[in-house]
Amino acid sequence: MNQYKDKTVLVIGHTGFKGSWLSLWLDMLGAKVVGISNEIPSDPANFDVCGLTDFISDNRLDIKNLDSLSATIKAVQPDFIFHLAAQSLVIPSYQDPVNTFLTNAIGTTHVLESVRLLKKDVVLVMITSDKVYDNLEWSWGYRETDRLGGKDPYSASKGMAEIVIRSYQESFFNKKEEKVYLGIARAGNVIGGGDWALNRIIPDCVRAWSKNETVDIRNPNATRPWQHVLEPLSGYLHLGSELLENEKVNGEAYNFGPSADQNFSVKELITEMSKSWADVSWNDTSDSSNNINEAGLLKLNCDKALADLSWSPNLTFGETVKMTANWYEAFYARTKNDKEISMKEFTQQQIRDYKDLGKERSKSWSDTLNLMD
Numbered sequence: 313m314n315q316y317k318d319k320t321v322l323v324i325g326h327t328g329f330k331g332s333w334l335s336l337w338l339d340m341l342g343a344k345v346v347g348i349s350n351e352i353p354s355d356p357a358n359f360d361v362c363g364l365t366d367f368i369s370d371n372r373l374d375i376k377n378l379d380s381l382s383a384t385i386k387a388v389q390p391d392f393i394f395h396l397a398a399q400s401l402v403i404p405s406y407q408d409p410v411n412t413f414l415t416n417a418i419g420t421t422h423v424l425e426s427v428r429l430l431k432k433d434v435v436l437v438m439i440t441s442d443k444v445y446d447n448l449e450w451s452w453g454y455r456e457t458d459r460l461g462g463k464d465p466y467s468a469s470k471g472m473a474e475i476v477i478r479s480y481q482e483s484f485f486n487k488k489e490e491k492v493y494l495g496i497a498r499a500g501n502v503i504g505g506g507d508w509a510l511n512r513i514i515p516d517c518v519r520a521w522s523k524n525e526t527v528d529i530r531n532p533n534a535t536r537p538w539q540h541v542l543e544p545l546s547g548y549l550h551l552g553s554e555l556l557e558n559e560k561v562n563g564e565a566y567n568f569g570p571s572a573d574q575n576f577s578v579k580e581l582i583t584e585m586s587k588s589w590a591d592v593s594w595n596d597t598s599d600s601s602n603n604i605n606e607a608g609l610l611k612l613n614c615d616k617a618l619a620d621l622s623w624s625p626n627l628t629f630g631e632t633v634k635m636t637a638n639w640y641e642a643f644y645a646r647t648k649n650d651k652e653i654s655m656k657e658f659t660q661q662q663i664r665d666y667k668d669l670g671k672e673r674s675k676s677w678s679d680t681l682n683l684m685d
Contacts (some may be wrong), residue, residue: 358506505639
């Protein structure tokens with residue numbers, strides 16, 4: 313059953329990479345989508361490329377401002393809220409740790425407080441990160457009950473956010489007449505078309521390769537649970553739907569990651585991505601001096617999402633990279649050759665293809681996310 317049709321869905325962080333894809337998918341589900349964001353994070357950006365302002369309500373404000381945030385949420389009266397807004401990169405967290413903690417920890421607190429003051433039944437999906445775990449770089453995946461931590465400011469700020477979320481869940485959302493159905497989603501290392509953030513592997517590559525330049529790779533041997541952006545988004549949407557129907561998942565945290573055999577190194581990702589590009593080159597800068605502490609190994613265990621939500625990932629590593637490469641190929645062909653390619657329509661088609669593949673592979677979430685014709 314499609315729980316989002318004709319419902320008001322607030323996406324906090326709708327101009328970002330994941331937020332823009334989520335907003336487009338929700339529109340295809342028949343939702344009335346309202347967005348809150350401080351700014352468009354890059355130029356170009358998927359938000360602009362897909363023309364999201366044509367079909368969603370676009371509100372600009374900083375989640376660090378509680379009064380503005382609370383007033384806007386009260387005016388919107390949402391049925392669902394997806395909170396994705398964040399300072400989401402490790403390197404900028406070293407450059408400006410205070411803003412990272414204010415945005416990710418205090419900003420999350422402001423979202424929760426705004427929901428507490430809303431006094432309305434609402435489904436609240438809080439998106440944090442796979443970086444919330446105290447990463448010991450062991451070879452098995454982290455479970456939702458493992459210890460939270462984080463050496464870098466970004467990871468630590470996300471761990472702090474989860475502590476605040478848990479406090480609000482236990483202190484307020486279980487003890488009020490109006491029901492807040494809350495779920496926590498942990499995912500990371502997503503790739504896909506429309507991401508142009510600095511210091512991310514795929515955006516760095518396509519920026520350089522589109523200009524026939526060499527890209528610098530600072531940590532080619534690091535391994536990550538790479539997944540297409542639509543994989544965690546299917547989890548977020550399915551979790552939001554399940555929160556209305558399954559009391560067991562209320563207040564719970566879930567990992568949404570690829571299958572256990574899909575941990576690949578940065579070098580392997582680049583090699584796979586380069587198959588769709590001609591004459592690419594990259595430079596290993598891992599020996600250059602820097603003080604950035606980045607994890608070399610990180611894996612997620614998603615057994616809980618399978619057990620409670622019947623959710624499992626949909627794509628192979630090859631399919632993930634191919635979908636990503638196809639999107640950027642279409643974008644740069646459009647800008648270089650003046651081809652009549654609508655990136656909104658191209659992105660919508662990738663969502664349809666992903667949904668159809670999920671149905672073909674008997675993914676249960678595909679039955680709850682029926683697209684509007």
